[in-house]
Amino acid sequence: METRKREPSKWIFSRELRDSIIEEPAEDEGRGKPFVITPLGTRVKRVLFVGNVASVNDEGTITKVTFSDPTGSFYLSIFKESQFPTSRVIPDTFSEGQCMIVVGRLSTFKSQDGRVFFNVNPELARDSDPRVMKYWVSRAAHIARRKSLAIREAMKSESATAENLMSLGYTAEESECALRAVRGYPNYNYQQLMESIEGSSASSEANIEVEQLKGQVYAYIKENDKDGKGCLYEDILSFVKTVGKDQAVLDQVLNALGSAGEIYESALKRFKII
Amino acid sequence: MANISEIKGEMASIDLVVKVISINQKEANTKKGPMKYYYGIIGDKTGTIPFTAWSMTSSVRAGDVLELKNCSVKLYNERARVYVESKSQVILRPGEEMEVKRTYPSLKVKELSLKDQYVTIEGIVRDVKERQYNGKEKSGTLYFGYLEDDTGSIRLNSFDVKLSEGQAIRIKGARVSEYNNRMRISMNEKTETETIKLSFSQAPKVYDLCELDSPVSGVTTSGFVVFVGEKGGLVMRCPECRKTQEGDECPDHPGTALVRDYFIFFTIEDGTGTLQCTAGKEQIISMIKGGDSGTLDKMAAEDPFLRDLKNDILGQLIRVSGEVIRSRNGLSFRTSSIAVPEGEAIEQMARAYSNEMEV
């Protein structure tokens, strides 16, 4: 078994990373990259996320890939002449619109106007699917939510300790994060961050439901339009119910298919494919 | 003055006269910097309870009788604990003696650790076998098997007390120990046991990786495969005793043809921690899409070993069941089954968090 200890990846949203302003020097005398301390107190040098490729830009020696997660963007840099010749992550791995899981190490750089940016150097990137993304989003939101609650507790008392927080049911990691957060980010607006994260997990959940149902509804309309007059709304609805979805989702799906020009309302409450 | 047996849940202020059963010192990082505190077990004639003391004179030793005034009781890990704080008063009663009734914390299998040497535990007895033992002081019959509850299962040794398959039992004062990197509990004729009615739900709890902090079997967890070890390969195994064999045959089962078995190492992560796992042939097959033993044999012929399989499982979300083992390099996980969740199963994993939105 590998004996060298691998720094575990943290599951954080891009917004939590973007708002980070603290770096902790590496312990191993500068050999490794420094840890970033995020507003939620997460001590991170490696991230894992599932997101969609928003853009791929070939800039010569380097390919820059932007990933969108529900709160913002992660930026990846892939060097053509990789310092890691064994690295399996090559620019060709990425194409726009793809849903992927990425594990990578963070690097930090300052722009000329002094702003700090975070880059992810991918160690692992592979195709994933929207359901897995939904899982990642809800779990990462759960992790962030627990940390923000621990921070709220830590703020209540001047002498809060990790043990106090653990006695309230927080894990050792959550408690340490909360103490780091109150020390490092006394004036941070947690409400904004959490609204962005909670909103994202709710909306991405709804969107994924719609995305998943779109294909099924389209196929149903195509196959069941026997007389050429289109499918009755009630029939589509009862089909949708057999796959466990409700009317509200169906309405969103019909809207989405309609505005994408894939179906149209051939008569009142009758739908036909174009 | 209150008795320990009267403590139920949280209390803002309580006065006790107790004997210190054990006391340890630790340092914690607080916002004001490092602070020393004490923790351990205190008891009286009605029972025992853990304590944490933020203010306590350093002369207190195990065996001392103390009067504690204006302490509080809070829940820690769902168990009541006495807190001696700056508002509290600690009065030593030198020379005084006190009888203490030993009570044991009631724990689930997953909560067992060497921190609690004696516990009260309940579960269902599984896979019971028996053999004779010859000790220095006595010999008799050892009944051994597993005790299973809704959090996991653990090896159970019972000296001279017969256990039967499927029996639901409560053991008061079971001894917790670690043997061959695994946790086990033992009981004998002096241990108080009772047969109980017990049922628990079938769906296994899926643990966060940070929760798997002691050797325990029968647990389920999940995560993304983030690393697959270069090592791994082929071993020959005796089908009778499942032991791996270096030679041509098993010394205990000569004449039995050895079978090929494969193994790989990999690491999973779930955002709360990391876990080194091992998988054998059967578990590897369950990670190959539509795969069977023949597919695996073909893949195993690749150089390097199982190259395509390794590429295939990297980045994959999996759910694993098995056993946490303590080794020289820390904890590792021996998988007994692996599932690659798809479709509805993934949605279910996601839904576990969707009802907890903050209001």
Ligand SMILES: [Zn+2]
């Ligand atoms: Zn054998």
